[in-house]
Amino acid sequence: MNCPECDAILNIPEDASVGEIISCPDCGADFEIAKKEGSKVELKQAETVGEDWGE
Amino acid sequence: MSKVCIVFDRLRTEEKMLQKEAIALGHDALMLDAKITQVNTDSKREDYDFGNVVLERCVSYFRGLHFTASLEFMDIPVLNKFEVANICGNKMFMTLLLKKNNIPTPKTYFSFSSESAAENLEKVGFPLVIKPVIGSWGRGVMPLKDKDTMEAVFEIRDITDSPHDRIYYLQELIQRPPRDIRIITVGDEPIAAMYRKSSGGFKTNIALGADPELCEITKEMEDMAVKASKAMGGGILGIDMMEDEKNGLVVHEVNNTVEFKGLARVAQRNIPKEMVEFAINYVRK
Numbered sequence: 001m002n003c004p005e006c007d008a009i010l011n012i013p014e015d016a017s018v019g020e021i022i023s024c025p026d027c028g029a030d031f032e033i034a035k036k037e038g039s040k041v042e043l044k045q046a047e048t049v050g051e052d053w054g055e
Numbered sequence: 056m057s058k059v060c061i062v063f064d065r066l067r068t069e070e071k072m073l074q075k076e077a078i079a080l081g082h083d084a085l086m087l088d089a090k091i092t093q094v095n096t097d098s099k100r101e102d103y104d105f106g107n108v109v110l111e112r113c114v115s116y117f118r119g120l121h122f123t124a125s126l127e128f129m130d131i132p133v134l135n136k137f138e139v140a141n142i143c144g145n146k147m148f149m150t151l152l153l154k155k156n157n158i159p160t161p162k163t164y165f166s167f168s169s170e171s172a173a174e175n176l177e178k179v180g181f182p183l184v185i186k187p188v189i190g191s192w193g194r195g196v197m198p199l200k201d202k203d204t205m206e207a208v209f210e211i212r213d214i215t216d217s218p219h220d221r222i223y224y225l226q227e228l229i230q231r232p233p234r235d236i237r238i239i240t241v242g243d244e245p246i247a248a249m250y251r252k253s254s255g256g257f258k259t260n261i262a263l264g265a266d267p268e269l270c271e272i273t274k275e276m277e278d279m280a281v282k283a284s285k286a287m288g289g290g291i292l293g294i295d296m297m298e299d300e301k302n303g304l305v306v307h308e309v310n311n312t313v314e315f316k317g318l319a320r321v322a323q324r325n326i327p328k329e330m331v332e333f334a335i336n337y338v339r340k
Contacts, residue, residue, distance in 0.1 A: 019066030019088050032065070047065070051217070052116040052144075054191015054262070055293055055310035 001041060005029040012041055021046050057335050058083040058106030062122060064090050064113040068316040072327040073110060080331060089113050094125040108338045109133040110291075110330065112312055116144045116189065119312060132338045135290035135311055143287055143311035147188045147224055156286035158279065159305045161297070164225045169209040172223035176205055183225040191310070192262035198228055226307070228257075229299045235259045236270055236296040236304075239313055239326060240284040241333045245294075247315075247322035248272045267317045275304055283309055291330050 003010050008026035012033070016022070022031045022043065030046035059077045061084060063070045070086070077084035085106050109126055111133050113119030120140050126133045135143070142148045153160040164179060166172035176183055176199065185208060187195040199205045212220040233253040238245045248270040251259040259265045272280075280294045283306045293313030299305045319326045 017066055017071070017086065019063055019070075019086065021065060047115075050115055051187075051194075052118075052189055052191075053114050054116065054194075055312050055314050 001043075003027060003029060004031065004043060010043075016041075056082055057108070057338070058085055058104075059331055059334055060085040060087055060104075060106035060109045062087050062089050062092075062109055062111050062113060062119075064088065064115055064118055067112075067114070067314075069314055069327070070112050072316065072319065073112070073331060076325065076327040077331045080328065080335075082331070082335065089118055089122045092122070094129075098125070098129055100129045100131055103129070103131075105129075105131045107132070108334045110334055111135065111140070114312070116140075116191070116312075120144060134334055134337060135292070136288060139288040139290050139292075140311045143292065143309050145188050146186055146308070147222060149287070149309055150224075152286055153283060153306055153309070156282065158282050158286060159299075159302060161229055161299075161305055161307055162227045164223075166223040166225070167221060169213050169223070172225060173205060173209060176225065177202075179225075181205070182228045184228050186224050186226060187219060188222045188224050189219050193258040193260035196258060198257060199225070229297045229305065229307075230301065231297045231299055233257075233259070234265075234268075234298075235307070236276065236298070237318070238270075238272065238276060238280045238294045238296065239315060239318065240280050240292045240294055241329045242291075242337075243281050243284045243289050245272050245277050245280040246324045246329050247318050247326055248276065249318045249321070261314070261317055267321070269318075269321045279304055279306060291333065 003024040006027035018033050020033050031043040032046040034044040035042035061070050074084040111119050111123050123133050123137045127137050150163050182198050182200040184198050234250045238248040250268045250270045252266040253259045283294045284292050287309050293310035295308040296304050296306050315326045
């Protein structure tokens with residue numbers, strides 16, 4: 001599928017799961033896999049790093 | 056066979072490793088996104104499938120903490136417990152508890168306004184290290200080496216004025232080799248350790264590019280890690296130590312949602328497997 005931001009081709013591994021982050025190799029935008037049914041993948045904008053993120 | 060529920064908000068390598076090990080051990084692994092889960096005051100355990108035990112693995116501290124509160128409200132066993140997460144997520148609470156339990160920790164000064172923090176710093180002398188009470192990966196951790204730097208940092212804090220910016224946590228700058236030690240404890244038992252070598256600056260966070268190297272756990276490290284884990288309330292923790300040239304080992308941080316993908320590659324013990332086994336046994340007790 002294509003990057004919703006810049007239209008570059010996104011490489012989504014077959015074993016990728018819902019919740020995983022996919023980064024566009026061209027524009028660097030991050031997307032989260034929102035739904036995945038077979039080869040049908042739905043992406044949403046990934047959250048940006050928050051002040052409380054970490055260990 | 057048991058069912059382990061791994062709660063996440065961003066699926067990272069660690070969560071996938073935990074899932075894989077749970078399955079390899081013959082258990083079911085349920086992956087649950089906290090961002091799309093809803094709870095209310097009438098919620099009951101039987102309304103959901105959280106398996107036998109939950110491993111709370113959110114990257115957002117506040118999301119994980121509040122999610123844990125809702126799980127404990129429904130009497131669902133969760134690691135780590137709310138109280139542990141609450142303390143470890145706040146550097147001031149954690150430092151106070153370490154000291155209260157006689158665990159060597161760097162001397163730390165607390166002030167509750169920029170004026171008072173500046174007054175204290177002038178009295179104690181430079182340098183001190185300022186750390187946000189909430190936050191990780193070394194963000195906002197800065198050595199205050201002189202008055203100009205202090206005034207600049209405090210002014211920015213006064214402008215942003217987020218609730219936690221009003222809490223000033225200033226710590227002595229430890230003279231040490233350019234590395235610190237991360238020990239992972241599972242159920243008060245240290246299972247793996249690494250040196251985190253600074254990649255130039257004074258910070259040693261792996262998230263900032265520090266170089267991990269396997270560390271052999273000495274008896275002193277083991278004793279201190281066990282004490283620190285017990286002081287926090289146990290569970291699955293990442294204990295950070297520094298080798299203070301003056302005072303020997305000091306514990307400067309205990310992490311609640313420990314990251315382990317780097318260490319797992321070199322550790323002798325299988326870290327995610329130990330975590331899953333501990334979680335399963337935690338509810339069997």
